[in-house]
Amino acid sequence: IATKLGVSEEEVTNMNRRLGGDASLNAPLRADGESEWQDWLADDTAVSQETQLAEDEEKSIRRGLLEEAMQELTDREKHILTERRLKDDPVTLEELAGQYGVSRERVRQIEVRAFEKLQKAMRAAAEERNLVDV
Template identity: 50%
Template sequence: MLQDSTSRDFIRIAMAAPYLDREQEHELALSWRKDHDQSALNQITVAHMRLVISMATKFRHYGLSVSDLIQEGHVGLLEAAARFEPEREVRFSTYATWWIRASMQDYILRNWSIVRGGTSSAQKSLFFNLRRLRARLASGNEMLSNAALYQEISAALGVSEADVATMDARLSTPDRSLNATLSGDADTTERMDFLVCDDPWPDEVASTAIDVERRSGWLKAALRALNARELRIIEERRLKDEGATLEELGGKLGISKERVRQIEARALEKLKVALVKQNPEFLAA
């Protein structure tokens, strides 16, 4: 991070750098693009650092260091210089502005809050335009409710009203650590202590997994007591998420649905006998 004195010196040098006219800019850009002339690249970037500084000051109200914003903007400026195509006859400042702004905005979204926001282009637009639009709409003669404001902003930015309300709440409320105590002095109770989790305890999860594995082993062993037709009926009727009907299975096997029901009942009884014989504790499980 730039120190205050270093930052001031850097800004002073950048603001004192000479401007480039269109012809100079074009020649330097060609030298960098064709010959990778590092000196040409340096001249272009130094001449446009005042653009980075100007843009950084516009984002200072997000509570981040202007020096850090300038550094991020410089990264965007270098990216713009590397991609700039002088043959398109577009001024470098016009092209670089987008890269500088994008670099600063990405930095703000990464560091403004510990909760990641602005993951889509619409959300990003909402983050950077909500305050401006809210202030403009609220400054009118008509007093608008929050619901009306959210509706107007939603239509202007193409996002849902729920997203507008959520972002408005985030922008108006600072981050709070879950490890912060509820009060000072000797009280060590943290916000984390009041979080409720409905998930089972780890020992319960482990116990359930062991029981499921054990019962699955019992069932596999017991299924060996069935003949091929009995096994197919049990699998189709009992071991699938959407079991086949008696009529459907009868059609596949070429027997009546009543006969399918009889075979199924006999197979279930054989399974019960096999399970109890091999594992007497099954009845108590």
């Protein structure tokens, strides 16, 4: 077989051993039987529990800071900021200008000022909780 395939006899022997049949993942690794093959399998695509927990905690903290900081804004600023920055499909300046009866430029100015107020409030809240370096 080795000659016919153009490989060494050792490769044929190794392949025969590998093709010798399916092995159970519950089969013991050693004679003592303390560990099984499945104990050594790892899911490289899965996020570790520690990483997932840390990400969830950070997301929760950030959401809390955002909700707290949003209280510093007026209703109009909240609405404009939410529509322009916090939605997957943001509303245009033109649409908001029509709702409020002002120019697109004025809506843009309100959005910028509201975003600056929001950043300042979030930073202050984060510093208050010792979440950032001062």
